[in-house]
Amino acid sequence: MLNESRLDVAFQALADPARRAMLARLALGPASVSELARPLPMSLPAVMQHLKALEDSGLVSTAKKGRVRTAQLEGDTLGAAEAWLKDRRTEWEAQADRLEAFLESYQDKGE
């Protein structure tokens, strides 16, 4: 599980459309920096900065071989962010259920 400050950077990384586009690409398989950059309307250095943010967040790992750097998705961090949201939604649903049950019992008494 990720601690709070790790979640900060992970969600922060997810908050940018360019970075989400890169993640969406990497979900389909590893890619080089240029491949990631191609569809994006910005300079290469900008893409590098986004990639660094993704790497710092733990969502992506990279390795360089020769002159090409290959990036790939790290499923664990993605899963940890997903798990946080799922936990909150589960709590919320339980709470909503209790409320509904209460309202129903209240209505029963009124009948």
Place this chain on the structure above:
Amino acid sequence: MLNESRLDVAFQALADPARRAMLARLALGPASVSELARPLPMSLPAVMQHLKALEDSGLVSTAKKGRVRTAQLEGDTLGAAEAWLKDRRTEWEAQADRLEAFLESYQDKGE
């Protein structure tokens, strides 16, 4: 489903620990502004600004009655963010499976 720019603000909202704390509290049930503020080490106006960010993101809705404003979690937006992550992870897992299958078939040929 949320479009890209809605996802931006949703993940952006999730990127701050104070806002995640507020969401965690609201997952347990509705709360007033002061209740949300109590555990947080910052001024009330700061909390208001976080609450506004959460409201703009669609993660939370609020209503004022008398002098107290009550906030509650909006499960749909939470679910949409969760769904985006889940989709990416599912794609990633499918890709990892294909890779594994390929490597196994490669090994089989070698035997």
Place this chain on the structure above:
DNA sequence: TCGATAGTTAAGCACATGCTTAACGAATCG
């Protein structure tokens, strides 16, 4: 009606973010 309670608005400030261009490094190809 007076004081406490709950929230709101506005201004200002420090720092972070997301780009840019320019210049450079290092592997590969002809």
Place this chain on the structure above:
DNA sequence: CGATTCGTTAAGCATGTGCTTAACTATCGA
């Protein structure tokens, strides 16, 4: 070797973010 490709570093700049304090409004309760 020389040119090209792929990536990297550094500097600078506009805008966004996350707080603060001060001042103010609106409601409630004695």
